[in-house]
Amino acid sequence: MRLASLTLTIALVALPAYAQDTARIIDGDTVEQDGITYRIHGIDAPEFGQKCGRSPCGKLAVEAMAVLAEGKRLECESLDQDGYGRTIARCYADGLDIGAEMVRLGQA
Numbered sequence: 001m002r003l004a005s006l007t008l009t010i011a012l013v014a015l016p017a018y019a020q021d022t023a024r025i026i027d028g029d030t031v032e033q034d035g036i037t038y039r040i041h042g043i044d045a046p047e048f049g050q051k052c053g054r055s056p057c058g059k060l061a062v063e064a065m066a067v068l069a070e071g072k073r074l075e076c077e078s079l080d081q082d083g084y085g086r087t088i089a090r091c092y093a094d095g096l097d098i099g100a101e102m103v104r105l106g107q108a
Contacts, residue, residue, distance in 0.1 A: 028061025
């Protein structure tokens with residue numbers, strides 16, 4: 001029983017280190033990876049709670065970004081910083097420019 005408890009503790013301690021290596025979605029145009037918040041260059045997406053008429057467009061934008069980037073290791077090219085301290089960047093997931101893809105999908 002103690003061995004199982006120790007194994008679980010080690011797994012839980014290791015999990016946050018792994019999770020930091022992959023992207024976490026903030027909203028449809030912002031992701032976080034390795035403690036850095038990236039605002040995707042050249043796009044603007046609706047905020048999570050925003051509605052466009054009857055459409056939950058903000059939620060749809062977040063879901064689209066999640067499909068593209070969540071849990072993946074992104075390669076981000078830093079371009080600038082915004083007034084909120086976020087790094088403005090062009091980011092790629094598996095070689096795909098996620099900003100361009102959000103525009104192509106009509107989500108930004």
